[in-house]
Amino acid sequence: MSLRINDVAPDFETDTTEGRIRFHDWIGDGWAILFSHPRAFTPVCTTELGAMQGLAGEFARRGAKILGISVDPVENNARWKDDIEVATGNRVTYPLIGDAQLKVAKLYDMLPAEAPDSWEGRTPADNATVRTVYVIGPDKRIKLALTYPMTTGRNFDEILRALDSIQLTASHQVATPANWKQGEDVIVTAAVSDEDAEKRFGGFTRVLPYLRTTAQPKG
DSSP states (O other): OOOOTTSBOOOOEEEETTEEEEHHHHHTTSEEEEEEESSSSOHHHHHHHHHHHHTHHHHHHTTEEEEEEESSOHHHHHHHHHHHHHHHSOOOOSOEEEOTTOHHHHHTTSSOTTSOSOSTTOOTTTTTTOOEEEEEOTTSBEEEEEEOOTTSOOOHHHHHHHHHHHHHHHHSSEEOOTTOOTTSOEEEOTTSOHHHHHHHHSOOEEEETTEEEEOOOOO
């Protein structure tokens, strides 16, 4: 199965370090960040889990829950939290999925279907594709998907920035330009006429015949 933007995020029921969840019910009417790791006790991922905990408050302010997944039993992920705290100073409080049978990894197209059904005997290199971030909306559809190589730590400030853009553009008929950050000008989409743009945004700047910018809408 190949997942694409706007596909419904596959639902699943699984055990986590914070108890058993059904994914869609756990998301509720908010947003979710699902980010995966090839194995517990791996160096790059240890720094990533701590970095994500450091941003947990920012994601919560945007109505987004955080959910990690590792191809390990739940008890390994629970023990991993100690190392994460030592390395980063952050104690992970969001749930970590124990995907010991690789079910969620396969469901989300992180591993091929023919991969074995157990974490045992598998190395991080065997699970190299399990390095994906999904942003999932209140409609349970995939809004963003990024996959990283094992040696490149993920930039969760960028995930937060992307979430800001996704939430803004879901509420207003605008798009965000390259390297956009909160508070900067945005792009008026082609679906909005010049007349509507004047009414809706209080004016705009025509940079090119097909490129109009305006101040970021409020609310």
